[in-house]
Amino acid sequence: MKPGKALTLIVIAQFLGTSLWFAGNAVIPELGEILGRSELTGAVTSAVQFGFISGTLVFALLSIPDRFSPSKVFLASGFLASTFNFLITILPLHFESLLVLRFLVGFFLAGIYPVGMKIASDYYEKGLGKALGLLVGALVFGTASPYLVKALGYQLSYQSIFWTTSGLALLGSFLVGFGVPDGPHRRKSPKFDWNLLPRLSQINSLKSAASGYFGHMWELYTFWAFVPALIFWQMQYAPGTGQNAIFSFSIIGIGALSCALGGFIAEKVGSRSVALFSLIGSGICCLYLWILPQNAGGLGVVFLFIWGILVTADSPQFSTLVAQATPAEYRGTALTLVNCLGFGLTILSIQWTEWLIAVLSIQTAMGLLSIGPILGIFLFKKFQKKEALSRGLSR
Template identity: 50%
Template sequence: MKHKPHILPILILAQFACTSLWFAGNAIIDDIALKTGLGPEIIGYVLSSVQFGFITGTLVFAFLMIADRFSPSKIFFICALLAAACNLSLFTEVLSKWQLLFARFGTGFFLAGIYPIGMKIAADYYENGLGKALGFLVGALVLGTSFPYLLSGLELNSNSDTVLIITSAIAIIGGVLVVLFVPNGPFRKKSTNIKIKAGIALFKIPKFRQAAIGYFGHMWELYAFWAFTPLALHTYASVTNATFSIPLLTFAIIALGGLSCVLGGYVADKIGSHKIAYYALLVSGVFCIISPLLFKLPALLFLIGWSFWGMAATADSPQFSSLIANAAPPELKGTGLTLVNCFGFAISIISIQLLTLLAEQINPTLIFLFLSIGPLLGLIFMTKKTAY
């Protein structure tokens, strides 16, 4: 079946726009710290509250099978509006700790109707070539995640509220684009009833289980790597007296991961998603292990190494999602993607909080060693023989 050529570009644009909300709080962390009076622990609070909201949202969406029972485009639109509203609630002169946590929790909750739903829409349109389509889509998510750092680094009006306004506005536009121009896909198979044991049934499928556990190992590393990249840059600058813009470099490092998602999608089209996911996880795991050595390199080599690490840590994400979607029955694709996202982001909270604790106890150059746990366990399961 011939695809409508406008579908994927609109999905890419909308995914970028809406996921810019994810790190909006982290990109203006210094101003939020001033508003709340919180100290260094705010890094973990701000991102973990989004992750916890996302987990809660995906649990609700998966249990009620929202993505498989209702129009994904309408869900995407409604959640884009609500996530933007939660993001805008940070637009205030005085901010309590609980206001901050609830605002970021709400943003994360409604992002559960954006990120996995966007992948579900892609799966409804691309029965073949899903790995390439998701490469573009997750690449857009990665670019969206990094976008607030770009806004912060550009110091528009030197006002952090500008970041909140712009990210919220483009998220609303993204939701409108999807609901107006992306109807239900030709390969969508609607579920009519809630299946309480759908999750258990999915994890009994060997290919689904293997891809899911590999994804969990990837998620242990990815968001903690992103969240603590500014700390790594600050630590390196402090030790070496290097001078650079931490927000702009954080944007560049995360955004390069979007490029690797797209490139990985093209290669996966030829050699398969399993190989791309496996080797990307292997490379990023090696970078975790050698991370203390990166801090001893000259500035240019340090930044190149950190950028390659960011590309490897991200490249496997769309391919794991492709493996998961292809392993699930058609009527449970949305539920499968949402459920695995839920568990993956729950794992990311643990690694983020672990690095938050370690950053206060040991030399920051050593904390990234602990991210190797995820890739190592993921690779163990990925090497088990399951036909693809």
């Protein structure tokens, strides 16, 4: 199969599959009313994140994306994730069962997002930054899509949202599982190797790219989780309303365009430059929040859109740097492991920020997300210098 056709199918499938990610967040007001809980954002978001972390850890430790056909892993994972998402609508709804099922959705998303990147890297040795820009853009748009469904059908029940996203994810899994064969550059890892992870940890260029990615992840999902609250802070559109949903979709979804555009720019200036520019820019947005007044009108709206652009554009480029730093036969494991650790940080960030919002303010709490980009940039450059030094000594 030609790389362009394969990438098109993967991008579509990635969008459809990742619509599961924030399906619960789009209906939190309704779920909270049914369950009698006033605040579900942190718990529901973290359940999916913790599931994804657990799934990526298992997939990485067992080297599943490198030992088995990644297309078939994508198919099985998409089928199971959509099934557990659908079960929320037919099993008795309790707080505990909701979290367990959202955890299982997250667990099998581990076979969709990083495995999709692995498949793309098997088709593209050159131009990977552009390919992953389109692929991560699909994830961003998929993440935003439940808000669009909510905005277009405000009276739709939470069941309808879960039915819709489950159907989309199932379709996506079939597109890759039956429509995309393994790529020509795939190098199968013949067996499980306990020494693989320690060997990967010795690659300074991999640690550099991963550090930047971790700083990005500290900020990204917390920003996404609290976009509805930021919209209320700036525009007084309450979470759960149609106006809030359409702005949430737009602010998160615009990141899909910046990911794609960043991929094309990376073809000219390199993935490193795009990743660092975006990470620095989003860190500045965090700091600017401290001086942005409440209800700033058009200024507040424009600021949130700029943040939505910058907060995502570095993700595919850091993933590209991770893939380029890793031998081909271990690329799937490296991508999955870095995703695992990065998403682990999102749980800490979301829970910490939710606590800070309660005791301080959303302005102060979200501004402190700048810690992630600052540390990410520092460690990125530190390990990059070590890599340059080691190369100089080896000559």
